[in-house]
Amino acid sequence: MNYESGRIEGGETLLLPSVDERPRRRRRLIVGAVVLVAALALAWFFFGRTPEAAPKVTEQLPAVTVVVPGRQTIDRTVSATGTLAARREMPVGVAGEGGMITRVLVEPGQWVQAGQVLATVDRSVQTQTAAGLAAQVSVAQSDVTLAQAELDRARTLVDRGFISKADLQRRTATRDAAVARVKVAQATLSEARARNGRLDIRAPAAGLVLTRQAEPGQIVSSGTGMLFRMAAGGQMELRASLAESDLVGLRPGARASVTPVGSPRSFAGEVWQVSPIIDPQTRQGVARVALKYDPALRPGGFASASITGGASVAPLLPETAIQTDDKGNYVYVVDGAGKVARRDVKIGQVSNAGVAVASGLTGTERVVLSAGAFLNPGQAVRPVAAASKAS
The missing domain is CATH 1.20.5 (Single alpha-helices involved in coiled-coils or other helix-helix interfaces)
Structure with a gap:
């Protein structure tokens, strides 16, 4: 310095x-x-900064999509399998004396009317017998004509005193006996003709021919058994086997969709009968589903069915909301503090609409829709309401 x-x-x-x-x-x-x-x-x-100036923690929390499911009316759907069959099957056999079949007039798959001839039986012997009885009727009628003429002449002679009243009474009785013999002969002829008519094998009702076991030249009798099998009115059904628990609440009138094996088509039907008994060995019962005729519905074939009946009210969630571990099924819900909590649930019906929750939820909770596998109970999250389908 x-x-x-x-x-x-x-x-x-x-x-x-x-x-x-x-x-x-x-x-x-x-x-x-x-x-x-x-x-x-x-x-x-x-x-020197105050706590108010610190960044908010909630802005760093993970956002999760939640939904309040509420409670919905859910149709109960039961899946079943079974065999297709005629709803009312009619076995057709020989109703008369039988004989040799001369012609078969129908084939399987053909529609017939009530009383239509399915097959004819040789009646050459029966025809001759009927002709003989018809001749006897003619003879008896001739006797009546003769007896009546003699009675008329006797009535004219009795007034003149040539014939007694006793003779007149005998001639009257002779005439009456001749009339009675005519009636007997006519009844016998009618019986023979009726028997001949029963030789032909006829359809008992209108319907569809399913099978044929009769051929020309075949000898048949009342003990031969079934020659044709028919479906009355062509009506079909599915005899669906259901578990004992699935039969509970199922009533006639329930809607059904039937899909034959190997067919891409489904046929609408309706349950018309529910088995009143359960097989003690299989623990199953049968629900009979009525179906309209269609060539694709072949009796004896196998088919699956989806039967809808017995509605219930429960929360409905998508499958992504349901989690599963060794303890069972559960969902994550977000409480009022914004923290995740586990809720054990019991699953009900599963359908295309979603999964029905039989128990564990009231429907008012905020349920995590997805990403539940990445959350932990007690974790703080930022819930975001799911967008409605209408939007």
């Missing part, structure tokens, strides 16, 4: 700083003030 000498009164000499040293001291003071302000600013930044 440079100093300058000066004199003051009394003769003393005073050393003063040089003029060049003063700006340097001013710069040092300014730099020190700047450093001090910067240090105070850093101290306030790290230690």
Whole structure:
């Protein structure tokens, strides 16, 4: 540092700083003030901010989509398998004396009317017998004609006294006996004709011919058994085997959709009878589903059915909301504090609409729809309501 000498009164000499040293001291003071302000600013930044100025924690929480399922009316759907059959099957056999089949007039798959001839049986002997009986009727009628003529002549002679009243009574009785013999002969002829008519094998009702076991030249009798098998009215059905629990609540009138094996088509039907008994060995019962005739429905074939009946009210969730572990099925719900909680549930019916929750939920909870596998009970999340389907 440079100093300058000066004199003051009394003769003393005073050393003063040089003029060049003063700006340097001013710069040092300014730099020190700047450093001090910067240090105070850093101290306030790290230690002086209030908690209100801290960033909100909720902005860093994971967002999860939630839904309030409510309670919906859900149709109960039961899946079953069974065998197709004629709803009312009619076995057709020989109703008369039988004989040799001469012609078969129908084939399987053909529709017939009630009383239509399915096959004819040789009746050459029966025809001759009927002709003989018809001749006897003619003879009896001739006897009646003769007896009546003699009775008429006797009535004219009795008034003249040539014939007694006793003779008149005998002639009247002879006429009456002849009339009775005519009636007997006619009844016998009618019986023979009826028997001949029963030789033909006829359809007992209108329907569809399913099978044929009769051929020309075949000898048949009342003990031959079934020659044709028919479906009355062509009506079909599915005899669906159902578990004992599935039969509970199932009533006639329930809608059904039947799909034959190997067919891409489904046929609408309706349950018309539910078995009143359960097989003690298989623990199953039979639900009979009525179906309209269609060539694709072949009796004896196998088919599956989806039967809808017995509605219930329960929460309905998509499958993504249901989680499963060794303890069973569960869902995650978000409580009022925004934390995840596990809720064990019991699953009901599963359909295309979703999964019905039989128990465990009231329908008012906020249920996590997806990403449940990445959450933990007690974890804080930011719930986001799911968009409605209408939007």
